[in-house]
Amino acid sequence: MEISLNVNGTAHSLEVPANTLLSDILRERLRLTGTHVGCDTSQCGACVVHVNGDAVKSCTVLAGQANGASVTTIEGIGTPDDLHPMQTAFRDNHALQCGFCTPGMIMSAIELVEKNDGLTEQAVRDGLEGNLCRCTGYHNIVKAVLAAARQM
Amino acid sequence: MYAFSYHKPATAQEAADLMASADEGAYLAGGMTLVPTLKQRLAAPSDVIDLTGIHGLRGIRTLDGKVKVGATTRHAEVAANEHIPVLADLAGRIGDPHVRNCGTLGGSVANSDPAADYPAAVVALDATVHTNKRAIAGDEFFKGLFETALEDGEIVTAVDFRAPSAAAYAKFPNPASRYAVVGVLVARYGDQVRVGVTGAGPCAFRAANIEAALAADFRPGAVDDVGIDYGDFNADLHASAEYRGHLVRVLAKRAVAQIGSADSG
Numbered sequence: 001m002e003i004s005l006n007v008n009g010t011a012h013s014l015e016v017p018a019n020t021l022l023s024d025i026l027r028e029r030l031r032l033t034g035t036h037v038g039c040d041t042s043q044c045g046a047c048v049v050h051v052n053g054d055a056v057k058s059c060t061v062l063a064g065q066a067n068g069a070s071v072t073t074i075e076g077i078g079t080p081d082d083l084h085p086m087q088t089a090f091r092d093n094h095a096l097q098c099g100f101c102t103p104g105m106i107m108s109a110i111e112l113v114e115k116n117d118g119l120t121e122q123a124v125r126d127g128l129e130g131n132l133c134r135c136t137g138y139h140n141i142v143k144a145v146l147a148a149a150r151q152m
Numbered sequence: 153m154y155a156f157s158y159h160k161p162a163t164a165q166e167a168a169d170l171m172a173s174a175d176e177g178a179y180l181a182g183g184m185t186l187v188p189t190l191k192q193r194l195a196a197p198s199d200v201i202d203l204t205g206i207h208g209l210r211g212i213r214t215l216d217g218k219v220k221v222g223a224t225t226r227h228a229e230v231a232a233n234e235h236i237p238v239l240a241d242l243a244g245r246i247g248d249p250h251v252r253n254c255g256t257l258g259g260s261v262a263n264s265d266p267a268a269d270y271p272a273a274v275v276a277l278d279a280t281v282h283t284n285k286r287a288i289a290g291d292e293f294f295k296g297l298f299e300t301a302l303e304d305g306e307i308v309t310a311v312d313f314r315a316p317s318a319a320a321y322a323k324f325p326n327p328a329s330r331y332a333v334v335g336v337l338v339a340r341y342g343d344q345v346r347v348g349v350t351g352a353g354p355c356a357f358r359a360a361n362i363e364a365a366l367a368a369d370f371r372p373g374a375v376d377d378v379g380i381d382y383g384d385f386n387a388d389l390h391a392s393a394e395y396r397g398h399l400v401r402v403l404a405k406r407a408v409a410q411i412g413s414a415d416s417g
């Protein structure tokens with residue numbers, strides 16, 4: 001099927017099989033490999049991107065559902081020279097180890113901060129319910145999100 | 153994932169026609185249950201029919217003491233709505249933020265997962281499930297494990313909930329998935345009490361004996377001596393049937409306590 005979508009400000013028109021996932025479109029077709037795929041069960045959150053402003057698991061969105069959407073991935077929020085405040089906070093607070101979960105964590109965390117005022121530690125922990133990290137034990141991730149919330 | 157054709161009709165009639173002419177059709181709403189199922193190759197529909205393009209299925213309206221939630225309204229939208237606080241609280245505790253940004257009320261009730269949260273509200277909040285063909289009483293909607301009163305190809309269009317005078321939802325979430333190991337929604341309508349239970353049995357149900365005990369004496373202690381027949385309850389690696397029976401009583405008490413403290417506060 002023919003779909004068009006806007007990714008990080010660039011419009012794309014693509015011919016894809018209907019059973020293609022948004023995560024595969026991003027990674028395989030557009031070569032935006034910052035979006036990771038960590039599970040088969042829609043539980044880990046490594047694949048989180050923003051679709052029309054909402055954080056969603058791109059591994060659980062079909063091509064047809066993404067048709068016409070405006071998508072932001074980890075590549076779209078900052079550059080190595082000009083990091084997003086959330087990226088800076090993750091670096092400053094040692095909120096990553098292997099880094100596999102980090103793109104999804106950051107995309108979830110940005111939505112969480114943008115949609116909620118006065119975040120508490122508990123609210124951050126609840127808000128990251130859909131993102132699993134095998135390395136950090138979450139503690140520094142929570143610290144980073146709270147630090148970024150003060151900056152954003 | 154097996155191959156399929158994708159359709160996004162603009163009307164319920166068109167969707168029903170596509171379903172009728174498909175070899176094996178599947179409706180799609182938020183995709184939070186269907187897409188993982190497709191990925192695991194547990195379903196092989198020839199045609200996937202996306203309902204989210206149908207006008208008028210999404211949104212929340214109030215009309216004489218009832219709140220009508222359109223079938224494609226997302227969990228996050230219900231969680232942010234103030235009309236029935238207990239419904240917002242329940243929706244806000246489904247899964248995680250990403251599931252709530254996609255998953256819909258219609259998909260949840262049509263699926264009748266034994267561990268889903270919304271079914272507790274459908275039975276406890278005296279709901280009516282509207283479809284493209286008829287209106288079904290909430291009490292009559294859930295028929296069994298992943299089984300509802302819906303006929304082949306029937307589309308849920310909206311659910312009406314009756315606003316209670318006070319209510320609370322107590323849930324024991326599975327710590328990994330957040331699905332309800334057991335969830336109990338206690339709702340007061342004046343002197344009347346309705347109690348909806350999910351997670352425990354093959355599908356959501358009303359606990360008539362807890363309702364009677366609470367109608368006579370609305371205090372957590374009134375639930376202590378109510379017998380819970382856990383004979384046909386679910387048993388899996390998360391909880392035995394007997395433990396689920398225990399949770400029903402504990403969670404009912406917690407919900408009553410929460411209502412009580414809100415009343416006095």
Ligand SMILES: Cc1cc2nc3c(=O)[nH]c(=O)nc-3n(C[C@H](O)[C@H](O)[C@H](O)COP(=O)(O)OP(=O)(O)OC[C@H]3O[C@@H](n4cnc5c(N)ncnc54)[C@H](O)[C@@H]3O)c2cc1C
Binds near residue numbers: 187265330
């Ligand atoms: C990680 C994860 C955690 C979750 N945790 C919870 C939880 O804690 N509590 C909970 O309750 N749920 C949970 N869910 C399930 C979630 O709430 C789903 O969104 C919901 O069960 C299905 O809604 P959907 O809109 O995504 O439906 P879909 O997946 O699109 O469809 C589900 C089924 O319903 C049918 N259908 C959809 N809409 C209609 C309609 N209008 N009329 C007729 N049939 C229809 C479809 O054909 C399909 O068979 C979780 C899901 C995931 C992935």
Ligand code: FES
Binds near residue numbers: 036041044045046048
């Ligand atoms: S890859 Fe695990 S949730 Fe998407």
Ligand code: FES
Binds near residue numbers: 099100134135
């Ligand atoms: S840093 Fe390794 S999984 Fe999170």
